[in-house]
Amino acid sequence: xxxxxxxxxxxxxxxxxxxxxxxxxxxxxxxxxxxxxxxxxxxxxxxxxxxxxxxxxxxxxxxxxxxxxxxxxxxxxxxxxxxxxxxxxxxxxxxxxxxxxxxxxxxxxxxxxxxxxxxxxxxxxxxxxxxxxxxxxxxxxxxxxxxxxxxxxxxxxxxxxxxxxxxxxxxxxxxxxxxxxxxxxxxxxxxxxxxxxxxxxxxxxxxxxxxxxxxxxxxxxxxxxxxxxxxxxxxxxxxxxxxxxxxxxxxxxxxxxxxxxxxxx
Amino acid sequence: xxxxxxxxxxxxxxxxxxxxxxxxxxxxxxxxxxxxxxxxxxxxxxxxxxxxxxxxxxxxxxxxxxxxxxxxxxxxxxxxxxxxxxxxxxxxxxxxxxxxxxxxxxxxxxxxxxxxxxxxxxxxxxxxxxxxxxxxxxxxxxxxxxxxxxxxxxxxxxxxxxxxxxxxxxxxxxxxxxxxxxxxxxxxxxxxxxxxxxxxxxxxxxxxxxxxxxxxxxxxxxxxxxxxxxxxxxxxxxxxxxxxxxxxxxxxxxxxxxxxxxxxxxx
Numbered sequence: 076x077x078x079x080x081x082x083x084x085x086x087x088x089x090x091x092x093x094x095x096x097x098x099x100x101x102x103x104x105x106x107x108x109x110x111x112x113x114x115x116x117x118x119x120x121x122x123x124x125x126x127x128x129x130x131x132x133x134x135x136x137x138x139x140x141x142x143x144x145x146x147x148x149x150x151x152x153x154x155x156x157x158x159x160x161x162x163x164x165x166x167x168x169x170x171x172x173x174x175x176x177x178x179x180x181x182x183x184x185x186x187x188x189x190x191x192x193x194x195x196x197x198x199x200x201x202x203x204x205x206x207x208x209x210x211x212x213x214x215x216x217x218x219x220x221x222x223x224x225x226x227x228x229x230x231x232x233x234x235x236x237x238x239x240x241x242x243x244x245x246x247x248x249x250x251x252x253x254x255x256x257x258x259x260x261x262x263x264x265x266x267x268x269x270x271x272x273x274x275x276x277x278x279x280x281x282x283x284x285x286x287x288x289x290x291x292x293x294x295x296x297x298x299x300x301x302x303x304x305x306x307x308x309x310x311x312x313x314x315x316x317x318x319x320x321x322x323x324x325x326x327x328x329x330x331x332x333x334x335x336x337x338x339x340x
Numbered sequence: 341x342x343x344x345x346x347x348x349x350x351x352x353x354x355x356x357x358x359x360x361x362x363x364x365x366x367x368x369x370x371x372x373x374x375x376x377x378x379x380x381x382x383x384x385x386x387x388x389x390x391x392x393x394x395x396x397x398x399x400x401x402x403x404x405x406x407x408x409x410x411x412x413x414x415x416x417x418x419x420x421x422x423x424x425x426x427x428x429x430x431x432x433x434x435x436x437x438x439x440x441x442x443x444x445x446x447x448x449x450x451x452x453x454x455x456x457x458x459x460x461x462x463x464x465x466x467x468x469x470x471x472x473x474x475x476x477x478x479x480x481x482x483x484x485x486x487x488x489x490x491x492x493x494x495x496x497x498x499x500x501x502x503x504x505x506x507x508x509x510x511x512x513x514x515x516x517x518x519x520x521x522x523x524x525x526x527x528x529x530x531x532x533x534x535x536x537x538x539x540x541x542x543x544x545x546x547x548x549x550x551x552x553x554x555x556x557x558x559x560x561x562x563x564x565x566x567x568x569x570x571x572x573x574x575x576x577x578x579x580x581x582x583x584x585x586x587x588x589x590x591x592x593x594x595x596x597x598x599x600x601x602x603x604x605x606x607x
Contacts, residue, residue: 095523099530106530109547110537117399117542118391126394254376262383272390 078173079181086185100190101197104145107266108201111137126272132300135209136269138198139294143225144266145194146187147289149232152179153253156240161247165335176324180233187229212299220306221293224313228289231317238324244331265291271300282309285316351448352456359459373421374465381414384536385473399542404481405569409539411473412497412568413561418466419501420508426458428505431512432525441604451509451595474568481569493568499584500560506587507555509595516598531557539565556583 090097112134119130128136156179159165168175202209212218239256243249261267263286270278270291281287282305292309295301388410392403401409431454434440443450478485485493511524535551540562543551551558563580566572 096526099523099526102527102530106534110534113538113542113547114398118395120399122395251373251375255379258376258379258383262386267383267387268390272394274393 079177082173082178082181083185083188086182087189088185090186090189097190097193100145101193104141104194104197105201107141107144108138108198108205111141112201112205112207126269128269128271128300131208131210132298133269134207135211135298136294136300138202138207138209139211139297140266140290142191142194142198143228143290143293144264145197146191147229147232148183148186148190149229149236150253150257151186151236152183152233153236153240153249155179156237157243157249157253160240160243160335163336169332169335174325175328176234176237176321179237180230183233184226184229210298212297214299214303216303217296217299217301217306220303220310221296224288224293224296224306224310227310227313227317228285228293231285231313231320232289234317234320234324238320238327241324241328241331244334260286263287264289265294269295271295283312285313285320288313348449348452351452355453355457356459359457360461373460373463374469377414377417377421377463377466378469381410381417381470381473384410387537399539401539401541402481404477404479404483405565405571406539407477407480408474408568409477409561409565411470411477412564413536414473415467415470415497416501416504416560418463418470419497420504421460421463422467423459423501424455424505425508426460427454427456428508428512429525430454430458431509432515435515435602438604440602444599444602444604450599455505478568483569485568489568493564496564496567496580499581500564503556503560503584503587506584506591507557509591510587513591513594513598516601531555535560541566552579553583556587559583 115130115133115137118125119133123129125133156165156175159168165175168178171178201207239249239253242252263281263284265287270281270287273281288309292301292306292313296303296306385407388403388406391398392406396402398406431440434443434454440450443453446453507528511528514524531551535557538558540548540551540558543558548558559580563572563576566576
């Protein structure tokens with residue numbers, strides 16, 4: 076465990092070097108909030124409620140949602156694993172006395188932890204600049220649930236992207252798959268619109284999937300727009316999916332690594 | 341002049357032929373851009389469709405106009421991917437590594453070669469998909485499309501594709517002047533993403549100035565959509581055309597300006 080903590084610490088410190096990336100994370104957070112502000116101000120013109128949301132509740136959702144989305148760097152794992160395998164440079168991870176999934180997960184966690192503070196600052200600036208009244212839940216249980224779900228969701232996404240990356244052992248070229256799943260998952264996590272606006276039947280299906288609980292459920296809990304019981308259900312679903320995903324990713328890596336032709340092999 | 345143009349056209353055709361030969365090696369990626377961007381635009385349609393399940397209009401635009409907006413954005417992006425995107429995005433790396441030397445020493449305009457050397461025929465399906473989305477938008481809006489209107493719309497879309505090209509080249513000319521410009525490309529991605537979600541008609545104040553005159557992504561899909569749905573104003577149209585002209589002239593000047601500051605691998 077200590078070696079993974081060391082990777083986490085190293086990744087956290089490395090972010091200081093990439094200052095422009097930090098600035099871009101802040102820009103991404105601002106861009107999401109600005110897009111939501113402009114669009115939903117127009118949608119709410121002359122209306123009190125849309126899909127059960129007030130304008131304040133909707134903007135609060137987007138502010139929290141943009142923070143959670145901006146600290147998810149898991150997509151980099153699939154890209155990096157894919158390139159390392161294709162370039163024949165994955166060998167280093169095979170011989171190092173460290174589980175590659177643990178390594179990439181710890182790297183991502185360090186990056187997320189570093190960027191969290193900057194995303195919060197960017198969101199706070201936006202909220203002040205656009206005069207948004209961000210309404211947060213006062214229920215401590217809801218806040219704790221969301222606080223537990225966010226890292227768990229990031230762990231799930233890390234496992235999921237590591238699994239996709241390892242498919243490169245078999246298919247070599249997975250670029251288009253990386254893009255396709257990224258677009259669909261952005262919708263399924265609720266990063267584009269609150270999933271509560273979807274038809275109930277579809278929402279019932281989505282709540283059984285893990286992606287819904289990566290962004291949507293924590294954001295709804297933090298803004299006090301979801302019952303605690305539903306949050307508990309989401310946490311349970313996410314925990315089960317995370318355990319399953321990590322096991323699948325580990326097993327896939329174990330099975331496909333024998334197909335690897337790399338430098339020094 | 342015409343001899344020079346004929347030579348350029350022959351050169352472009354040769355570049356396309358060479359690119360096709362190279363693409364046959366990676367057949368699995370042939371339709372990569374289509375699948376990647378196709379899902380992006382379908383997801384955006386789904387997003388707007390969900391919102392329109394709860395409201396009738398957004399900033400005065402109905403569901404049909406929003407479908408036209410997404411379809412037009414998709415079409416401009418598809419033409420970008422089909423023709424020049426994969427060539428232009430390589431410019432910063434070529435500047436950084438000094439690979440631009442190979443382009444400057446050839447008896448052909450380097451920007452012309454960079455623009456057309458990486459056409460992506462797989463993106464043609466994206467053009468077809470975009471036209472289908474626009475067709476769907478037209479039927480939902482109930483617009484009567486005359487030949488003249490179709491021609492004007494096509495011309496405007498091509499001009500907006502040129503404006504997109506201008507923006508891509510301008511941002512990728514900056515690396516001539518700075519050491520690393522990775523962040524600029526990320527910034528471009530965020531701005532395009534924002535303008536893809538928000539039609540230009542919704543902007544006011546500073547945002548309108550920014551996205552209509554300084555980084556004119558807000559004009560690109562909005563004005564053709566307004567033209568097709570019959571709500572464009574003459575000043576709005578003239579303003580959009582002026583933006584295209586100004587940015588194109590600036591792009592050509594800025595490219596030459598950047599080239600003069602190029603530190604080649606051999607110098």
